[in-house]
Amino acid sequence: MTLKVAIVGAGGRMGRQLIQALQQSEGVMLGAAFERKGSTLIGADAGELAGIGHLGIAVEDELAKGKERFDLLIDFTRPEGTLEHLRFCCENGKNMVIGTTGFDDAGKAAIQAAAQHIAVVFASNYSVGVNLVFKLLEKAAKVMGDYSDIEIIEAHHRHKVDAPSGTALSMGEHIAKVLGRDLKTHGVFTRQGITGERKREDIGFATVRGGDVVGEHSVWFADEGERVEIAHKASSRMTFAKGAVRAAQWLAGKEKGLFDMTDVLDLNNL
Ligand SMILES: NC(=O)C1=CN([C@@H]2O[C@H](COP(=O)(O)OP(=O)(O)OC[C@H]3O[C@@H](n4cnc5c(N)ncnc54)[C@H](OP(=O)(O)O)[C@@H]3O)[C@@H](O)[C@H]2O)C=CC1
Numbered sequence: 001m002t003l004k005v006a007i008v009g010a011g012g013r014m015g016r017q018l019i020q021a022l023q024q025s026e027g028v029m030l031g032a033a034f035e036r037k038g039s040t041l042i043g044a045d046a047g048e049l050a051g052i053g054h055l056g057i058a059v060e061d062e063l064a065k066g067k068e069r070f071d072l073l074i075d076f077t078r079p080e081g082t083l084e085h086l087r088f089c090c091e092n093g094k095n096m097v098i099g100t101t102g103f104d105d106a107g108k109a110a111i112q113a114a115a116q117h118i119a120v121v122f123a124s125n126y127s128v129g130v131n132l133v134f135k136l137l138e139k140a141a142k143v144m145g146d147y148s149d150i151e152i153i154e155a156h157h158r159h160k161v162d163a164p165s166g167t168a169l170s171m172g173e174h175i176a177k178v179l180g181r182d183l184k185t186h187g188v189f190t191r192q193g194i195t196g197e198r199k200r201e202d203i204g205f206a207t208v209r210g211g212d213v214v215g216e217h218s219v220w221f222a223d224e225g226e227r228v229e230i231a232h233k234a235s236s237r238m239t240f241a242k243g244a245v246r247a248a249q250w251l252a253g254k255e256k257g258l259f260d261m262t263d264v265l266d267l268n269n270l
């Protein structure tokens with residue numbers, strides 16, 4: 001049976017890529033496309049918006065009105081929007097793929113609570129490469145983490161509104177879990193002025209914003225005399241969009257639970 005997928009934030013950078021990715025994938029179809037109330041894109045054809053020609057699906061402004069036309073919602077918007085959409089999906093039994101980053105603890109708790117009623121894939125990065133890197137980082141941390149200085153450096157385009165990136169934070173969490181550390185106490189997110197020497201157990205984060213960089217992440221395990229760097233560079237948003245569609249296909253038939261992309265890709269026993 002074909003899975004009918006709705007996209008919120010359909011006119012955004014990721015929204016447009018997701019519409020394209022759905023058209024290129026088997027077993028899924030675009031059922032509905034949404035933008036927020038007041039958007040100039042309401043009424044536009046979703047296919048024309050995504051640059052793939054007329055699809056006959058007009059962008060709407062209310063999930064409730066389109067709810068019979070989709071089984072699952074893919075959301076790459078902003079935390080406040082995603083949490084509103086999450087409430088709707090819970091009340092209406094729709095599964096969700098969430099790509100939005102920048103949630104606070106309360107937002108993350110709301111997603112966890114919702115997953116007791118619906119099935120949710122929530123991942124800071126839907127590319128296969130980054131999810132492989134999460135596992136490589138765990139291995140590197142096991143070997144070098146207790147004696148090397150760990151620094152996470154990320155770069156993104158000028159329009160990104162959250163920092164550090166969700167991916168950088170996930171990288172830090174994977175490393176911290178292996179080392180028994182907590183980013184709340186060991187994460188260092190800013191350095192300025194007389195900072196004092198670096199503490200061995202710190203996990204540092206550095207953010208670069210500029211131009212059209214799609215997404216680059218590099219993690220250093222730096223010792224005296226040598227340094228290991230594990231890096232990932234995304235050159236097209238299509239890698240995230242294809243991953244999100246893969247997550248949607250994987251969720252089909254699941255009733256409830258919170259999953260991430262390492263579950264979808266079956267990487268947890270690597
Ligand atoms: N997990 C992953 O693999 C990836 C995650 N992301 C994340 O996805 C999110 C979106 O990124 P990107 O596409 O570049 O951003 P854009 O700003 O290009 O798109 C966001 C879309 O969401 C809409 N939107 C914003 N706020 C709300 C709201 N409160 N309610 C409903 N819709 C809203 C915007 O509408 P409007 O234009 O009217 O504001 C726009 O259509 C970010 O959090 C980003 O970090 C991005 C790439 C990959």
Ligand SMILES: O=C(O)C1=N[C@H](C(=O)O)C[C@H](O)C1
Pocket residue numbers: 101124125156160164165166167168214215216
């Ligand atoms: O905003 C983006 O563009 C991206 N956001 C995600 C993040 O915050 O990690 C994933 C990707 O790097 C692109």
